[in-house]
Amino acid sequence: MTDPDHVDDIITAWRVELPEIAGLPLELAKRSALLTSAFDVAGAAALEKLGLTQAEYGVLAVLRRVGEPFRVKPTELTHALLLSSGGTSNVIKRLVAVGHIVREAAEDDGRSSWVRLTPQGVTVAETAVRTVTAAHARLVDRIPESEAQRLSELLRTVLAAVEEGVLVRR
Template identity: 75%
Template sequence: MAAEPDHVDDIVTAWHVQLPGVAGLPLELAKRSALLTAAFDEVAARALEKLGLTQAEYGVLAVLRRTGEPYRLKPTDLTHALLLSSGGTSNLLKRLVAAGLVTREAALDDGRSSWVRLTPEGVAAAEAAVRAVTAAHARVVARIPEEQAGRLNALLKDVLAAVEEGILLRR
């Protein structure tokens, strides 16, 4: 069963009239994936707001929590994992330290470096946030039949691998 025409179809139709040959499958994929990402981001932001967290703060807490005990990383590892600048990471860490969710400890093996570690309160906040975001994301996809969602996930994995390979080949 084909889906009803949507907002992206309207955009493509308008471009066909205004600048024939420009709009096609790449535009449709870009727009639909952006809309899907926006839907996931919106529900995550609402869930995190209830917990007093921003999405960036959640990113730090989630990365640290998924590393397993002792729930710590060096700031440079966080910066890479979160795709942030070192200044952006530093600002986030200052807020999370002030909130009592993380601590910064000197690295014994390198006097110029430190470790960022979740506090017990940070572990609890991270787990609550991950559960809240996961539940919010589940609500986004709740109307998609499980088999269809599984196929979509497998296709997206293949597509992302091809896109990433293409980007790497161009560097």
């Protein structure tokens, strides 16, 4: 077992105040939230140096991840990034203004459009993805690889169970 951490202090305090909530679900929620926050902070700091926001990074990363011709419909971005349509539209406008993406009319539907990375956008997206990945790697570089792999598999199992429970309740 490892040394007690900040979450243990929180759980200990809740055991005094509301013992019925001070269990494994709270521990998992707190530890996963702190881990997510650490990755978010590291990623945001890396992106700030590149002059990008998390939302802009999300759009660039989705467009780069889909492969050539590096284009998707705005509604796909909205769903992939869990943004509102207005939020997606604002991010697209900013990225168009700086030349990272362009909007193109859909050939088959005059009411629809595509969002596509420009050559400059491909370069920026690749730089950003590499930079954020390196920042995340620095966070976990003290974890032995076998432990990190085991944790990833455990998280996959937990996430599948949680997602299944969420889908069942909808």
